[in-house]
Amino acid sequence: MHSGPRVHSQRGEQDLPLHHRHLPQVQQRSRRRLAGSGHLQGAVPDRSLPGPHADAADPHAGQHHAGASRQAPRRAVRAIDILTTVVRSTKPPLSQLLVCQAFPAVAQCTLHTDDNATMQNGGECLRAYVSVALEQVAQWHDEQGHSGLWYVMQVVSQLLDPRTSEFTAAFVGRLVSTLISKAGRELGDNLDQILRAVLSKMQQAETLSVMQSLIMVFAHLVHTQLEPLLEFLCSLPGPTGKPALEFVMAEWTSRQHLFYGQYEGKVSSVALCKLLQHGINADDKRLQEIRVKGEEIYGADEGVRTRAKAAKNPERWTNIPLLVKILKLIINELSNVMEANAARQATPAEWGQDDSNDMWEDEEEDQEDEEEGGGLAGQLLSDILATSKYEEDYYEDDEEDDPDALKDPLYQVDLQAYLTDFLCQFAQQPCYVVFSGHLSDSERRVLQAIGI
Secondary structure, eight states, X not given: OOOOOEEOOTTOOOOEEHHHHHHHHHHHHHHHHHHHHTTTTTTSOSOXXXXXXXXXXXXXXXXXXXXXXXXXXXXXXXXXXXXXXXHHHSOSSOOHIXXXXXXXXXXXXXXXXXXHHHHXXXXXXXXXXXXXXXXXXXXXXXXXXXXXXXXXXXXXHHHHOTTSOGGGGTTHHHHHHHHHXXXXXXXXXXXXXXXXXXXXXXXXXXXXXXXXXXXXXXXHHHHHOHHHHHHHHHHSBXXXXXXXXXXXXXHHHHHGGGOOOHHHHHHHHHHHHHHHXXXXXXXXXXXXXXXXXXXXXXXXXXXXXXXXXXHHSOOEEEEEEHHHHHHHHHHHHHHHHHHHHHHHHSOHHHHHHXXXXXXXXXXHHHHHHHHTTOGGGGSOHHHHHHHHTTOHHHHHHHHHTOHHHHHSGGGGOOHHHHHHHHHHHHTTSTTHHHHHTTOOHHHHHHHHHTTO
């Protein structure tokens, strides 16, 4: 493992890795800045990171080494979090301290750790730098001539490395999307390398949050570079040998109903509308010829699906055109938004009345569910997520904490109005007759509710 660029102390100290040398100073100065500006009052602990030679003055350093090594990642995470807050709270241009010392320190710290939390938080800190001061990051160079943008690329590559834990990529989609939107032209061929790495990580990922983070990279590109994106994905083979476009769309459409977060829901839903519109208006065979999973097929006498039954009778799915699947997902998103908006419009008095009237009934039902082994465990995860995705209070805090999401015009989109308008216009097209034949009764009811 490389120790990173080294600097020499004029006082005769032995050379120290850059990230070890500056993170304590950065945290101390950052805390003073935060205290002076009023940010995070009372939230920043008084304890600072120990210096690189803190153990040298401790006669019992050997006894404490194991405990200190466990504490180091947590201290690094805390320091990086403080630095992220400082960068986000600073009006550009950033100071020399933040660009010439803090930036390389956090980059080196992120590149030279195997701790998932440190890598995740390091990526988020670099996203703050890219968002707030991309030009300064690109202009800074180390002694070897590497630019700040080069360091960001190295961190992205590390977070997407298939050999690392998939959880390192839990937030990488945000970093990649911000990097592309801010520095798209400056990336050049590096953009292709990033997208190839995203595709490789998708083949490894199993966790919903990680897969969503990766898919959102392509969802953002649909909004800004649709045709180049389609060309790129069709030029690469996916895991089955077919174009990577088929792999991405199969993964995306099979998980869209599970995606969480209001902002992410808007980005992905509007992107699906654009894909459907493009596929029809441009008569794009690349999209029209793809087929994906439709609805799960259940036997008439199947009953409750136990593990034993699942082993004997694997899941069976209908196979439908991609564009039909996209239409179904758009209708489902509209249904979820309509239900959430209707629930929010209920007055507090109505909620209180309902609660008082149904309290005893709910308790009895809960007891019955528990006796039958039901309750929440009996609900599909997708049902729970679908009903909560657009609830105002559930994700509101997360969205308010992300400045990049707040700056995106998509964040302000009224999704119910947008999807309603899109579906009403789509229903006027000649091809709608073919699509409508694939719709279920529940999907037709949603369309009837908006006058289709």
